[in-house]
Amino acid sequence: MADSVVYLYAVTDAAPAEVHGEEPALAGVDGVPVRRVVSGDLAAVVSSVDPTRFSEEALRRSLEDLQWLERTARAHNAVVTAVARSGPIAPVRLATVYLDDENVRALLDERAAEFSSALDRIRGRAEWGVKGFAVRSKGEGDASLQVTEEPKPGTAYLMRRRTERDRAARGLQDAAEAAEAVHREMSACAVASRRYQPQDPRLSGRREEMVLNVAYLVDEAGADALRRLVEQHDGQSLRLELTGPWAPYSFATLEEEP
Incomplete structure (x- = not known):
């Protein structure tokens, strides 16, 4: 089993090269640091999370736990709100998880036009x-x-x-x-x-x-x-x-x- 899987919060504009990687002092679900996965003009806002806690089976159980849901939703929303202060952001649904960074980059590449259109629609709004x-x-x-x-x-x-x-x-x-x-x-x-x-x-x-x-x-x-x-x-x-x-x-x- 991999050491971690990738929790996706949202898609946004790619940050300047000097700030690629971990978001300064921003923690997400389970208190894990937030970072960016960049491909072209887009960036995915993600965290590397425990694969045993965010496996398909574990998520099925967790989504029935109201305390877990509330805690995770608060952390998810806090990340989205913080990143939105610096530019347009398109959030994804709660508990969206990918196997690794390469799968996230593939998502950004495959749906680049759709994501860019969504970000342009909300830019400055x-x-x-x-x-x-x-x-x-x-x-x-x-x-x-x-x-x-x-x-x-x-x-x-x-x-x-x-x-x-x-x-x-x-x-x-x-x-x-x-x-x-x-x-x-x-x-x-x-x-x-x-x-x-x-x-x-x-x-x-x-x-x-x-x-x-x-x-x-x-x-x-x-x-x-x-x-x-x-x-x-x-x-x-x-x-x-x-x-x-x-x-x-x-x-x-x-x-x-x-």
């Missing part, structure tokens, strides 16, 4: 996320009802519940329509956008219903415009949350099969 939440109506939960005669207690309760449900549904519809309008404006500021399913409140950490979950790929001017639009529309019929800048996972992730 960053990913920003916008989430929109329905604002709870001030009257929501108001038990007052306009009735012509005093209803029975059970009837009053059912009427209150129906009124509250109707009010909540109208508020959610208004927020969804507002979110669509905001998305159209934000898309005009972006090079590209990618919509995701709204998150469950247990994942978002918010009580409000999520009605918008979009990633935008923008340059510096687009980022400024995005911030202004968030400030302009936040708090009307929906609450907006802006996050970023991030490495452009939504627009340059490379799904590889070793």
Whole structure:
């Protein structure tokens, strides 16, 4: 068995010759130093990892271990984020492993045009996320009802519940329509956008219903415009949350099969 296998984080531009090799003070999964494998104009960001821990069989077991997944995902993302500070980077999926550097170079050579196109698409740009939440109506939960005669207690309760449900549904519809309008404006500021399913409140950490979950790929001017639009529309019929800048996972992730 080989002494190590090669864990691939991402593909980026080839660094100048004087900094080829190990990334300064950057550790990846399992605390192993990060380095670059270069071929032509491209570089693969990699680590040499333990072949027993990253064999096909070991990975099958590890991918069912939530603690391992969280720890490895954090390390993987930390490497991508650090390298992205110095240029465009196209991340690959978690736990992508190759037998050796030559196999990685073969990958760079075989898919050079595709990788270069992905890097050019995101060059000088960053990913920003916008989430929109329905604002709870001030009257929501108001038990007052306009009735012509005093209803029975059970009837009053059912009427209150129906009124509250109707009010909540109208508020959610208004927020969804507002979110669509905001998305159209934000898309005009972006090079590209990618919509995701709204998150469950247990994942978002918010009580409000999520009605918008979009990633935008923008340059510096687009980022400024995005911030202004968030400030302009936040708090009307929906609450907006802006996050970023991030490495452009939504627009340059490379799904590889070793």
